[in-house]
Amino acid sequence: MxxxxxxxxxxxxxxxxxxGCTVIPVSGPYTVKDEGPGDPLSKSFQxxxxxxxxxxxxxxxxxxxxxxxxxxxxxxxxxxxxxxxxxxxxxxxxxxxxxxxxxxxxxxxxxxxxxxxxxxxxxxxxxxxxxxxxxxxxxxxxxxxxxxxxxxxxxxxxxxxxxxxxxxxxxxxxxxxAYRPTNLYYLNRNTQDRLVVDRVRLRLKTTETFAQTVLERLLKPPSTALEGAVATSFPPGTTIESVRSGEERVVINLSGAIDPLDLSTEDGLRAQIRYSLNKNEVAKGRIIEIQVDGEPYYTDRPNSDEHWLDDSGGSGYYVAKGAVHYLAKDGPGGVVAGAAGEARDGYSEFAVSKGGTPTVAAMTSTGISVAGLTAEGKWQEVIQGTALTPPTWNRDGSLWTYDRKNSVLLRYDPSNGRGPERVAAPKLAGLDVTRLRIARDGVRVAVTTGKNTVQTCALTGEGAGTMLGNLQALTTTEAGKGITDIAWADDEHLLVLVESEAGQILNEINVGDGESTGVPLKDRLESVAALGDRVLAEVQTKGVSKLLELNQDRQTWTTKIDPDAGAPLFPLG
Structure with a gap:
């Protein structure tokens, strides 16, 4: 220094x-005593x-x-x-x-x-x-x-x-x-069935454990990137009275207007606490006991089943000669049911929803059509337009695109039987919007403008008041380089494929703080798709397509299907 x-x-x-404090298990209230340095709820720093x-x-x-x-x-x-x-x-x-x-x-x-x-x-x-x-x-x-x-x-x-x-x-x-990258977790404002991560930098303090620093910040509003897009289960006026720890247990004592009988608040509150502590490697693997004014409120065990960040169950797909195929564990699995599994020309930029019965969307020369992945599934045009961005699905089952000709954001909801609705997006006015991708959390949206810029937004408000706002720059390529494709890996990371005369670059960018990691490339990629740690890419050689998968070392690729395997797909993202 x-x-x-x-x-x-x-x-x-x-x-x-x-x-630190040690909690001594007894039948009844827990006794705590000072333990000194080495508290598992803290992080050492200079x-x-x-x-x-x-x-x-x-x-x-x-x-x-x-x-x-x-x-x-x-x-x-x-x-x-x-x-x-x-x-x-x-x-x-x-x-x-x-x-x-x-x-x-x-x-x-x-x-x-x-x-x-x-x-x-x-x-x-x-x-x-x-x-x-x-x-x-x-x-x-x-x-x-x-x-x-x-x-x-x-x-x-x-x-x-x-x-x-x-x-x-x-x-x-x-x-x-003195600072630590920190993930805070709030609730998706509309569905409240999903946690949304907000990445910030928190300063370590000599006067409190890092766990308390995290929880104190969690009680405050999110960063401006998620303002109006997320909710919290903590009632106004909630305070952290104490945070104590032992080898197997963390005891958090809250005060405020928390209703012990409100199960919806209880479920969201414990999820926000658990993930905000565990994802920052404090209290990890320990029982979390939540108290309100010193009285037991909820005991959260580390191995309890959770759905808050679960993206599992999303099968991989790829397109070959206009037909959608599903992936098996080690290679091709076969065509999907219905019209989407039939070879045809003129369909491109496919996207798959997530749900009990997924639906596929694709662009045509006249608009965007959808087909259910069932034997009875037929193609049906649901959004008309000749200058639309590729379709993207939201976790609530709605389909989105941006009409570049009329400069409007469109949302189609299959459940209401109506046509596409306009959604306010004032920050996109005057921009050359070329792609739009909704993250799996149903809140964040990645937008490419022109050939060289990626920006992030958030779906704010509720119901008829929903709008696309909070526009922030994420990355801009240099002159002579262009963005070929983007794909959400998870709620935090966006893959950005960049083309230049010297070759291609694939970057994985944390949208919370802009930190970027390069992924080595050997072949020229046509498109990418991702789901968590899995990354698939399409490669074309002399008119023949094959599918690659990024290995766990994040340095090398393995051929998944060769030949006749086009654009890869994962549900949402």
Missing amino acids: MRTSRLAAIVAAVVLSGS RMIPIPPQKTWGPDETIRGMQAAMAAYPDDPSILPLYLTPEARSKWSPAGPVTVIQDAYEVVPAPSRDGTETVQKITINGRYVAVIAEDDSYTPMAGAWDKPYDLVKDPQGGYRVNSLPSGLLLTDSDVRR
């Missing part, structure tokens, strides 16, 4: 936040311990010392003001987004005329890494970050900073040391 050789007093201390500005420091050391004091500010706010003049202290506020820059930044002083100036102008030259917003969302940034500062000579020696933008400036190492 050394900032410069003359900042030897700035050291990193290893801190285990909070203290805490910056800054020192005040020194009389012998020049501008470079003063700026670096000030930045170190910023990194320590949430734990010790007393040091940073010592670096500021009274004027700067009166104006500066820690509130606002946290700016994250690369570790290697430069402090560049303006040329001195004769060395007698009392004000030294300097510039910090760095590179953006990210911005952590006030809602704890983490957004990667790129490009140069340059800020000017005025330093005033102190009559007693050294310098003080006379102008300072509000907010904290941290290095990438500061964030990696």
Whole structure:
């Protein structure tokens, strides 16, 4: 953690936040006692311990010392003001987004005329890494970050900073040391049968366990990416009274207007707590006992059956000569029942719903048609249009597309017997929408605009008030590159296939924080489909198609079907 050789007093201390408790099983209430460091509900981290500005420091050391004091500010706010003049202290506020820059930044002083100036102008030259917003969302940034500062000579020696933008400036190492990527779980607003993940960056605290930090944040609204799109089972005014742990049990004591007789609240509340703790590797494998005002509310066992994130049961499919085939464990399984299993020309961009009896949708020259995967299933055109994006299914059974010619988002619900309905999507107005894919959580939507940009949205509101909002940029390719295909792997990760003159790139992007992982390619892919860890891709060689599957090592591919295997499909996504 050394900032410069003359900042030897700035050291990193290893801190285990909070203290643990052991729960002693007895017949009745549980007795707890302090256990000290090593609490399974905590995460170890390094805490910056800054020192005040020194009389012998020049501008470079003063700026670096000030930045170190910023990194320590949430734990010790007393040091940073010592670096500021009274004027700067009166104006500066820690509130606002946290700016994250690369570790290697430069402090560049303006040329001195004769060395007698009392004000030294300097510039910090760095590179953006990210911005952590006030809602704890983490957004990667790129490009140069340059800020000017005025330093005033102190009559007693050294310098003080006379102008300072509000907010904290941290290095990438500061964030990696003190923050943790964290998944919070809320409920799908419309169906409330599915959890929706909200990925944020939470700062570890010396005053509480990480489990308590997670739960305290879970009581707050989601990040702006999911604003208006998700719900919570926690009634307003709910507070965390305590979080205690032992080898086999975690005891969470809540207070607030929680109705012990409301089973719907109970089911959602325990699911939000369990997944928000377990997916962040705190309380994993332990019984979670939830209390309300010290009284037993619910005991959640780690192996209890859950449906909240279950995407299993989704068979794989592929298209060959216009006919839909289903995949067996080791290869082709045969054609599906009904008209969808018959070879035909003019049908493309297939999509499969999920349910007891799946339905397949496909584009034609006049619109989008659907057919049930039953022996009686016939093709029926349900949305007309000559400039539609490929169809995508929602988990509620509705079919969606964007009419590029009329700039409207369309939703077709087979259950109501009516034609397609328009859904408000004001943020898409004026954009060249080329693809639209709804995630399996029924909330997030990935949209490609033009040839080079992927953005994410969310379905907000309820019923007739449903709209597509919360538009945020996810990734943009460079000039000369184009996006060939996108596919949801799970609720967090989107596969993006990029084409360029130099070859193809397949990236798996976490839509919550933009972190990207490249998937090695050997063959040129035509399309991709994914479901959890399974990734299928179509390859064409001299007009012959084959199907590949990504191996568990995420580095190599194995041929699944060769020849005559076209575009792969998974339900939803």
